[in-house]
Amino acid sequence: MILVTGASGHLGANLVRRLLADGQDVRALVRPGSPAGALAGLAVHRTAGDLRDPAAVAAAVEGCESVYHCAARVSTAARGHREIHAVNVLGTRNVLEAARQHGVGRVVVTGSFSATGQAPGRAGTERDLHYPFGPHTPYTRSKVLVEHECCKAAAQGLEVVVAVSTAIIGPHDYVPSRMGRVLLDFAHGRLLAYIPGGFEFVSVQDLVQGHLLAMARGLPGHKYLLSTEFCTVDRMMDLYAQVTGRPKPRLRMPAPAMETLARLAEGPRSVLTPHREARFTPAAVRFLRSERRADCTLSREVLGYRPTSIATAVEQAYRCFADRGLVERRGVASPAPRPTGRRGREAEPEPEGAAMATEPTEATEATEGIEAGVEAGVETGVETGVETGVETGVETGNRKAITAPRLPARHLPWLGPLPAFHRDPVAMLRAARERVGDTFAFPLLGQEVVFACGPGAHAEVFEADEAILSQREAYRFMAPVFGPGIGFDAATPEDMDAQIAPMRSALGSRNLDAYVRTMEAEVRARTAHWSTQGEIDLLAELNRMTAAIATRCLIGEEFHRRMGPELPRLYRELESGIRLAGMLSPKAPIPAFRRRDRARAAIAEAIGQVIAERRRRPPGDETAVPPGSSAGATGGQDMLAVLLAARTPDGDPMPDHIVTGILIGMIVAGQHTSAVLATWTGVLLMRHPDYVPLLRAEQEETWAPGSSLGTRTLRRMELLDNCVREAERLHPPLILLMRKALSDTTIRGHHVPAGSLVMISPAVAHRMPEVFAHPDRFDPSRYGTGRAEHRRPYALIGFGGGKHRCIGVAFAYLQVKTVWSVLLREADFRPTRSAYPPDYSTFVPAPAAPCTVRYRKRSTTSS
Numbered sequence: 001m002i003l004v005t006g007a008s009g010h011l012g013a014n015l016v017r018r019l020l021a022d023g024q025d026v027r028a029l030v031r032p033g034s035p036a037g038a039l040a041g042l043a044v045h046r047t048a049g050d051l052r053d054p055a056a057v058a059a060a061v062e063g064c065e066s067v068y069h070c071a072a073r074v075s076t077a078a079r080g081h082r083e084i085h086a087v088n089v090l091g092t093r094n095v096l097e098a099a100r101q102h103g104v105g106r107v108v109v110t111g112s113f114s115a116t117g118q119a120p121g122r123a124g125t126e127r128d129l130h131y132p133f134g135p136h137t138p139y140t141r142s143k144v145l146v147e148h149e150c151c152k153a154a155a156q157g158l159e160v161v162v163a164v165s166t167a168i169i170g171p172h173d174y175v176p177s178r179m180g181r182v183l184l185d186f187a188h189g190r191l192l193a194y195i196p197g198g199f200e201f202v203s204v205q206d207l208v209q210g211h212l213l214a215m216a217r218g219l220p221g222h223k224y225l226l227s228t229e230f231c232t233v234d235r236m237m238d239l240y241a242q243v244t245g246r247p248k249p250r251l252r253m254p255a256p257a258m259e260t261l262a263r264l265a266e267g268p269r270s271v272l273t274p275h276r277e278a279r280f281t282p283a284a285v286r287f288l289r290s291e292r293r294a295d296c297t298l299s300r301e302v303l304g305y306r307p308t309s310i311a312t313a314v315e316q317a318y319r320c321f322a323d324r325g326l327v328e329r330r331g332v333a334s335p336a337p338r339p340t341g342r343r344g345r346e347a348e349p350e351p352e353g354a355a356m357a358t359e360p361t362e363a364t365e366a367t368e369g370i371e372a373g374v375e376a377g378v379e380t381g382v383e384t385g386v387e388t389g390v391e392t393g394v395e396t397g398n399r400k401a402i403t404a405p406r407l408p409a410r411h412l413p414w415l416g417p418l419p420a421f422h423r424d425p426v427a428m429l430r431a432a433r434e435r436v437g438d439t440f441a442f443p444l445l446g447q448e449v450v451f452a453c454g455p456g457a458h459a460e461v462f463e464a465d466e467a468i469l470s471q472r473e474a475y476r477f478m479a480p481v482f483g484p485g486i487g488f489d490a491a492t493p494e495d496m497d498a499q500i501a502p503m504r505s506a507l508g509s510r511n512l513d514a515y516v517r518t519m520e521a522e523v524r525a526r527t528a529h530w531s532t533q534g535e536i537d538l539l540a541e542l543n544r545m546t547a548a549i550a551t552r553c554l555i556g557e558e559f560h561r562r563m564g565p566e567l568p569r570l571y572r573e574l575e576s577g578i579r580l581a582g583m584l585s586p587k588a589p590i591p592a593f594r595r596r597d598r599a600r601a602a603i604a605e606a607i608g609q610v611i612a613e614r615r616r617r618p619p620g621d622e623t624a625v626p627p628g629s630s631a632g633a634t635g636g637q638d639m640l641a642v643l644l645a646a647r648t649p650d651g652d653p654m655p656d657h658i659v660t661g662i663l664i665g666m667i668v669a670g671q672h673t674s675a676v677l678a679t680w681t682g683v684l685l686m687r688h689p690d691y692v693p694l695l696r697a698e699q700e701e702t703w704a705p706g707s708s709l710g711t712r713t714l715r716r717m718e719l720l721d722n723c724v725r726e727a728e729r730l731h732p733p734l735i736l737l738m739r740k741a742l743s744d745t746t747i748r749g750h751h752v753p754a755g756s757l758v759m760i761s762p763a764v765a766h767r768m769p770e771v772f773a774h775p776d777r778f779d780p781s782r783y784g785t786g787r788a789e790h791r792r793p794y795a796l797i798g799f800g801g802g803k804h805r806c807i808g809v810a811f812a813y814l815q816v817k818t819v820w821s822v823l824l825r826e827a828d829f830r831p832t833r834s835a836y837p838p839d840y841s842t843f844v845p846a847p848a849a850p851c852t853v854r855y856r857k858r859s860t861t862s863s
């Protein structure tokens, strides 16, 4: 077993991949909250822990025969000494001490070129002593002490070698690193200027190779410089221009003036944005200006190190970003490898295992310097990257919480990432998660949002006390849909629970068989209108079916007859009134809200009439279901009957407007969501037609021709169940679930200030490779015996979790399964489009309209 610390960093991510490709068993020590993407889908043993915690480090080291210690806190800022010292120096000491105690054979520690001394007039070598009295950053000082710790450990008999990194560039840069961010900014046309200078750069794959060589051949207690080539910033800009196809910025900021400016900016910034990671620092500019060079002769001669080319590393970095959708995929123009004449380095083939997966970086000062140039020259007042914020301790009660990383504000801070969020919230949140980790914060329309992702975070949110994370307060903007005092607008959480309680009983197993009969009858009634073949808008068709089903099961037959064909449209208008604008101003005078209010009034009036009629029936007959109700005909009750029979704590009947509001709430919660889930199930089956014969075979076994469907029959259809579950996972109808923080709290150790909106996203969470293997794949077998990926608590959250978990989940599953049992028996379906992308313009994203599919009725209809 080999331990890699800092495995989610740029170097770590590449090193882990290389070790795995070499057939090694790898354990990764990752700091809690590190971006998950770096190790996504890799067969590594993850262990969470902080370098500052000797016990966690010892636990990670135990049982390993060798250790690559790559983790470090990198910064060019003049502050943050304590944390930098604790992580880098004491953390390294912890690793070395644990290695000694557990008899680890060898440790390779990543060093920094900044800790190597400088000799005037020539390139620096391993023998050049660091000059301690210069204007060094806390980071540089810490890396000198790291080397000191290594020497001490070597003197005590531990085999430890230091592999010295220069400025890293290359693929699998998930955070991304600072050089990676400069490349992204360049590719997106956000780089308007730069500061000239130069530095030694290392291709991340050369650096990985150097670490392996240091492990195999390095002399204990020695260090080895690893660089690929010296590059001026002008040359880097040329390389970036070649891979991105964009011109390089015309503006070169004079370095001396920029260093002065950085000095002037330092004071105000430490007051105005004390928690923000500063990159435009005097030290960063100084590194660039110094144009330091490294002489890697020792590495070449002792280790056999053979560096490749920075041009190739830049190209690979770009390709990797393109693969992840962060930049446009171009026919990446390979920058011509430059003859590396200075020390006679030739471009060599990539090291084995080079072209693999991903993630964040330990930047060096030089990369920060370039980014500092970008920040200074380009984006005055606008953040280029991610504020790390991780080092900022915030006290919450007795617990020490860390500030969640903050997404950059690219537009007005008040708006936050609104355009991207509005266009495609799932893509925006997924991309942000890959960059900064599972928990992060951002402003949205003036509202502070804390986003959290992963089963642990879900558990904390779903299980939180209502007085701390309130569901009611988060969804109060829906009050115009439900009606005043109802559901999320109920006076107290207890009132809301009291309103939900009778619905639970109506949706209980006693009534479900009757509902299934209504469902089957309704699907058959609709398909009876279809000709032998043709095209339908699947979503529209399923909306009609679920509208009829919901109406008949929940409100009753009379209402269904009264409102008839009007209902799908009215429900649609009601539901489409739930939109982002409503969070800001639920009563804004916009057409969608006017339609919402008209639809609600029409539905409420019709329900009111039905209630009045039922109340006029003789006492003792409140629960009777009127003749003609299919639910009643089979012995069940519609929900209206249950609500009319329910009593308040004072023994009174529920007021009519509350009954009406609850019914409307149920329709809104369950009708369109079910139609959307059924539609995605159909779309997925059409895209994976191999499952259709298997599903039909399952039907043959479980559902005798001519017999009616029932809950028992449906429960035996396990493959169908798993297909619906895959639809729930891949396309959850509710993509965002929210809570309002009523007091300061924490999620996964991150501070959540009172007033924040806490968001979790089933759509993002369900694609976490750490939770679901190959998450983008349609694979119903993942729920089968042995894998049961959905059994992990709070992994599959399409219906929420904890005390607010959907009360209609059984109803919804039965409905979708009934729909597809009947439809698959009655007809064959084919897609008419190559893709059915989700339409994120609504709160319940369905395939973009029109969702046309072709059908042909089957001649062997056995019903």
Ligand code: HEM
Residues within 6 Å of the ligand: 471, 500, 503, 507, 666, 667, 669, 670, 671, 673, 674, 675, 677, 732, 733, 734, 737, 738, 797, 798, 799, 800, 801, 803, 804, 805, 806, 807, 808, 809, 811, 812
């Ligand atoms: C595919 C269909 C459905 C989906 C995807 C769905 C999804 C959800 C989710 C995610 C929640 C939790 C919200 C949160 O924690 O913030 C929820 C709650 C709820 N759902 Fe559903 N639902 C569906 C169908 C239904 C149906 C058919 C009904 C009733 C007939 C229903 C009634 C409710 C109610 C009353 C709650 C609130 C529970 C509480 O807060 O205690 N849902 N649903």
